[in-house]
Amino acid sequence: VFKESESLTDKSILARHRRPPKRCQSSSDSVEFSSFEEFYRQQYMESLEIAKFILYAANNSLDDSNDYFQSIMDFCYGDIDVEKLKVKALMIVDLFQSAIKTNQMNIKQIAKISTVCEIFNSCEVGKEMFKGYHKLIKLYLTIPVTTATAERTFSTLNRLKTAIRSTMTQSRLKHCLLPHIYKEKLDKIDPRQIVSKFISSNEKRQHFFGLIL
Template sequence: MNKFDYFSFGLKLGHLIFTDTEKLSCALQSSDCCLQDVFCAAEAIIYHFRRIQVVQDNEGLTEKPILPRLRRPPRRYESNTIPVNYASCEDFYQKQYVETLEIIINMLQTRFTQKNFKMLCEVENFILNISNKSPDGSNDYIKTIMDFCHDDIDIERLKSEAFMISDFFKVVINTNQMKIKLITKISTVCEIGQQMFQEFDKLIRLYLTIPITTATSERAFSALNRVKNTLRNSMTQSRLNHCLLAHIYKEKLDKIDRNQIMSTFISSNEQRQALFRLML
């Protein structure tokens, strides 16, 4: 029964942690998120875990806990350390609870406080700022862009393009009555100006190739693992491509009128019309 109580505690603790981290994972894999959203979501989860580390929020994880019997480690693992003797059941479970949350918090902080993360945020701010307002003050981001792109972009040409880009997007924003918040939206709007703003187009492409800036590649591999499983690992490449298209774009696929597809298929030749006439 003591083992079951400890298992129940671990199960509840795991449910508490993975429920929130799963929300963060879903947010990170969204095609509409940007780096600032990623950072805010991670910080929110970290603050949440910090808050629930207090004793008052972990009392409901166990029901009248019983302290497990003190066991000495096996002789082959035994060292000079003395087994910890807890004064009460609450101290035992509280230590497990706090240490587990501390590990999760440290891993999240390590993941989202890498040195390149700030640099990518500044590159994102530069792209969004010159797309929505005057490029005044954009020189503050130029050094970061130089570190980010090295020899891939002509910085002087990018500086001169920044003023033209601001005017270009002013027309786009005023015409379409919108505000650009996502770089993926810029990449589609800027298709018209790819020849005019070649360095800016290069900067967007380089930015979107960084794995942390887009979850497209991760979603593609996740979809591949779901579609091409052990039961269907002998399918041809063409069938795999067709299945992936239907799986990835299932929302758009649900909006297609099946009756219209059937009518187009049947009416394409006389043999189908004779065979499937009753279905029209």
């Protein structure tokens, strides 16, 4: 399937390397990639390092010499205070073990990020105590796998908001855009149920549209 799909689209090209402004430069040297495969592979592996760190911290006690801290420092430079992560690394294991016992969760070892999120959601105190880890999880969950869905939305907007429809209000544009984007879900809806709900909500409608029910 992958080989057959290669002919359907143009081959991806690595964007020209641009030097960031001085205010955005970090202490680490910028890396130039030789191909777009290497670029996306690097991004994917860096996001996996975050997941591995979160799961390892949830099951084991981390010390300052652990290599995971360096990977977090490289990937989340400026977003996460790594020193605070190191300080609270020994305590977060106890939080997860306590939450598992309190909620009577049949878990021997945390192996999924969703389990970590479930424990944090059930323990508001844990979110406040371990803000760094909570922020790290949110950063990991917001890493997009692909932007294709968002790009399709913009393409749909260009098809709907043409020059002829330039006076369309924002409200009408939204009402036209959403059914067009989620047309697969709309096809599964039974219109008779919507009509029945509309009629049954008002006595005057029931009297006028009574035959449809």
